[in-house]
Amino acid sequence: MQNEIKLNFEKSLSEGNYSISQKEIKEKNFNKFLKQGFPNKRIEDWKFSDLNQIISTNFEKLDFYKENNTSSIDDDFINEFKHNKIVFVNGNVSKIDFGYENKEKIIINQSLELDNELNENVLLNLNTAFLSSYIKITINKGYQLQKPLVLYNYLTSDLDCYGLNMRLDIDLEDNTSMDVMNISNETTKNNFLNFRQKINIGKNATLKNYSLDINPTSNIKYSFKDIDLDKNSHLEYFILSKGSKFAKHDINCSLNNDHGSVVLNGVIDLDNKKHHEIKTSINHNEENCKSYQLIKSVLNENSKGVYQGKIYVKSKAQKTDGYQLSRALLLNDDVEFNAKPELEIYADDVKCSHGSTSGNIDENSIFYLMSRGLSHAQSKKLLTNGFLNEVVEKITNESVKTLVKKLTGIQE
Amino acid sequence: MLTIENLKAKIEEKEILKGLNLNINPGEVHAIMGPNGSGKSTLSNILSGKKGYEVNGNVTFEGENLLDLETEERAHKGIFLAFQYPLEIPGVNTNTFLKTSINAIKKARGEKELDAIEFLKLIKQKAAELKFDEKILSRQLNVGFSGGEKKKNEILQMSILNPKLSILDETDSGLDIDALRIVSEGVNSLRNKENSFLIITHYQRLLDYIKPDFVHVLKNGQIIKSGDYELAKELEKVGYEDFN
Numbered sequence: 001m002q003n004e005i006k007l008n009f010e011k012s013l014s015e016g017n018y019s020i021s022q023k024e025i026k027e028k029n030f031n032k033f034l035k036q037g038f039p040n041k042r043i044e045d046w047k048f049s050d051l052n053q054i055i056s057t058n059f060e061k062l063d064f065y066k067e068n069n070t071s072s073i074d075d076d077f078i079n080e081f082k083h084n085k086i087v088f089v090n091g092n093v094s095k096i097d098f099g100y101e102n103k104e105k106i107i108i109n110q111s112l113e114l115d116n117e118l119n120e121n122v123l124l125n126l127n128t129a130f131l132s133s134y135i136k137i138t139i140n141k142g143y144q145l146q147k148p149l150v151l152y153n154y155l156t157s158d159l160d161c162y163g164l165n166m167r168l169d170i171d172l173e174d175n176t177s178m179d180v181m182n183i184s185n186e187t188t189k190n191n192f193l194n195f196r197q198k199i200n201i202g203k204n205a206t207l208k209n210y211s212l213d214i215n216p217t218s219n220i221k222y223s224f225k226d227i228d229l230d231k232n233s234h235l236e237y238f239i240l241s242k243g244s245k246f247a248k249h250d251i252n253c254s255l256n257n258d259h260g261s262v263v264l265n266g267v268i269d270l271d272n273k274k275h276h277e278i279k280t281s282i283n284h285n286e287e288n289c290k291s292y293q294l295i296k297s298v299l300n301e302n303s304k305g306v307y308q309g310k311i312y313v314k315s316k317a318q319k320t321d322g323y324q325l326s327r328a329l330l331l332n333d334d335v336e337f338n339a340k341p342e343l344e345i346y347a348d349d350v351k352c353s354h355g356s357t358s359g360n361i362d363e364n365s366i367f368y369l370m371s372r373g374l375s376h377a378q379s380k381k382l383l384t385n386g387f388l389n390e391v392v393e394k395i396t397n398e399s400v401k402t403l404v405k406k407l408t409g410i411q412e
Numbered sequence: 413m414l415t416i417e418n419l420k421a422k423i424e425e426k427e428i429l430k431g432l433n434l435n436i437n438p439g440e441v442h443a444i445m446g447p448n449g450s451g452k453s454t455l456s457n458i459l460s461g462k463k464g465y466e467v468n469g470n471v472t473f474e475g476e477n478l479l480d481l482e483t484e485e486r487a488h489k490g491i492f493l494a495f496q497y498p499l500e501i502p503g504v505n506t507n508t509f510l511k512t513s514i515n516a517i518k519k520a521r522g523e524k525e526l527d528a529i530e531f532l533k534l535i536k537q538k539a540a541e542l543k544f545d546e547k548i549l550s551r552q553l554n555v556g557f558s559g560g561e562k563k564k565n566e567i568l569q570m571s572i573l574n575p576k577l578s579i580l581d582e583t584d585s586g587l588d589i590d591a592l593r594i595v596s597e598g599v600n601s602l603r604n605k606e607n608s609f610l611i612i613t614h615y616q617r618l619l620d621y622i623k624p625d626f627v628h629v630l631k632n633g634q635i636i637k638s639g640d641y642e643l644a645k646e647l648e649k650v651g652y653e654d655f656n
Binding site: 362363364365367368369370371372373374375376378382383385386387388389390411412 | 462483484486487492493502505508509512514516520
């Protein structure tokens with residue numbers, strides 16, 4: 001694969017319009033990726049998800065360069081509520097529409113100055129090397145979006161065995177608020193998506209981020225989010241991880257000033273040999289911050305779920321309140337769930353706790369429901385939906401909550 | 413309606429039922445009384461199809477071999493078990509559950525399923541009859557219900573599903589006098605020429621409210637004596653220990 005990737009890289013470099021310094025940065029990142037390759041299980045962060053192996057078993061070839069023949073698509077599939085939108089087609093931005101907002105308050109920047117610093121995460125190196133389209137949204141001080149922003153990600157059928165590198169940054173200035181939901185429509189097979197996001201949440205600002213992976217696809221996805229929170233800011237983050245063959249959500253969240261808070265909830269709902277991971281790192285760098293994480297997983301038919309959750313508390317981050325809980329329901333003998341909770345605490349006046357349970361579905365509950373005429377499958381569905389519903393109920397944007405319930409059938 | 417012949421049941425090599433015989437005709441109310449560990453709950457579990465027992469003997473329900481049927485098929489045919497300990501089902505709304513249940517049974521019987529409006533009408537009426545606070549029905553199934561509420565919920569389910577054979581497994585345990593009366597009225601309102609009841613209890617008290625046609629004494633996995641309501645009174649006086 002190496003030679004092909006090299007050719008891909010040279011081609012993308014020669015055809016892109018990059019300055020010499022930008023080219024150098026790309027080369028530096030590419031060479032690091034070339035040397036290290038995709039991460040494997042010997043790397044601690046990838047202990048439960050050997051991406052190198054997953055890539056080599058799923059792809060005979062993997063192209064990272066394709067001539068730009070993107071057609072534009074304007075076919076919303078979310079009709080349930082009014083929203084702003086950004087449409088990506090095969091990794092490129094095809095439409096930006098903030099029709100419900102005061103456009104003077106929203107700055108869109110599509111040219112990225114690449115950072116000279118070489119990141120340790122090799123997938124971020126890959127992202128930097130091949131990144132062709134970039135978008136940054138800045139919400140100006142004091143502005144609160146009227147409607148949610150939906151990020152549509154279309155992958156159309158002329159893509160196959162293709163590696164996509166995308167980046168979307170969000171900068172919420174002080175006293176702003178925004179709800180973002182991303183959802184995809186993928187008619188392609190066997191692609192690798194490498195999605196990077198850098199998010200900055202200013203003082204007294206609120207971001208609600210809903211990440212939905214619902215429809216079954218053979219695509220393999222990695223998403224990395226680096227989120228910084230300032231004083232008194234709030235992040236609500238919800239993940240529904242269900243559709244992709246493989247998905248890893250890597251979330252690095254830093255509470256950099258006092259009284260910030262993070263609520264991170266996730267549902268992993270898998271069947272048919274799927275393998276999904278949620279990895280979080282919540283860094284309490286200042287005092288009086290709160291973080292809450294609840295991850296619930298339902299595993300069926302040879303699937304594998306992973307939750308690695310870390311809470312880091314710096315010595316000056318007194319009065320930290322950190323909580324994480326993972327619960328998994330294993331529906332077959334052939335499924336696997338790995339949980340790795342980690343607390344690293346250097347302050348002495350903190351409240352931190354974690355818990356992890358995994359078990360089978362309760363046969364007595366199944367008997368109770370069946371004795372009321374429900375079939376075994378119906379009973380199981382009702383119980384697993386009830387199990388997952390607790391997480392879905394925590395979505396505070398009512399329109400999104402209703403949509404998630406409709407799309408997944410998860411409800412009381 | 414229900415015929416049980418020489419029913420034997422083992423769980424993990426322990427024999428619990430040791431040749432039980434019982435015949436219930438349409439419209440009859442039978443009470444089974446017995447001490448702890450006599451096999452009362454095992455009998456109700458086996459009749460409603462709980463797995464985990466090694467069962468021998470014959471059980472026919474309306475001419476069909478009951479032991480061949482799955483739990484949900486028994487429910488479709490009209491067997492209902494009011495649980496001694498109704499399970500708490502987190503995340504499952506009581507109304508959703510009730511609607512799924514009644515429509516599963518209607519569907520299996522080839523009847524038209526209830527739409528949301530028909531269902532709400534039915535549930536409103538039945539809840540009022542049982543003096544059951546409707547608000548409880550929008551909560552998660554049995555989660556945080558008091559003991560009395562759980563039992564009333566069982567009777568509510570019974571009255572909605574209108575089964576041919578209702579088995580009440582110690583429905584009176586944990587009920588105060590008022591709740592006991594309401595529950596009994598619920599049962600009595602379902603009594604008619606077609607519906608039969610099998611009431612399992614430790615105490616005579618419930619039988620003061622629901623007058624049974626027959627009373628059986630279950631001891632060591634067998635029915636050792638059958639009689640009418642007077643037998644229950646006698647039991648209450650003598651106690652199970654000395655009853656032979």
